[in-house]
Amino acid sequence: MHESTTRRPAGPRRAVVPWVLVAGVVLVAAIAVLRPRPVPPPLSAPAPPPSPTTAAPPAVPTAPPVPVAVTPVAGSSTVTLAWRPDPTEPPVWVPPTDTPEPEVEPTPSFDECLPFRVEMYDSPGRLGQVIVEIWATNRCGRDLGPLDVWFRVSGIRGGLPERWVDAHPFDAPLRGREVHVTVSLPGTVDYYQRIEVRPFAPGS
16 A cells, blocks of 8 residues: 655745744844933033132242341330319410511602702892792602692791791602792892702691
């Protein structure tokens, strides 16, 4: 009796093996991909450079103190006392000193600043009259009015003035100006021992 053995074709079984390998590779790759990776530590920010204002200054070597010699003063001391007024003696009042006024240079007298020249003669038109003509120049350093300067003409007899006449110029004797004055004195030139002429200010 002949037995027939039926054998399945080997094709499909051989094809299973590669698929199993491919599945295993895919599984391993999936595990590798899905596996959590370690997180790297965060990077720390770099420290800022030290500020020049906060930097400590370099240490400066200090020299040791030099001892100063002190010269002792013999017999001297300082004592502070509280001042108290003396009740028995009242304060002395000192009057204020007056400020001296500036000295005013006095005006020179007419005898010093009013030089003059005189001419005298008997009047040819009237008997018993002496004509005295005076020319005076103002050297007083200021202008004068006609009534600021007077002249006294005196006839001296027996050592005393017997007659006199006062007169003033008609023109103002301005500074440096010459004025003319004519005076008629009773008498004659020979009658008097001398005839005097003197300038003066009114009220003197």
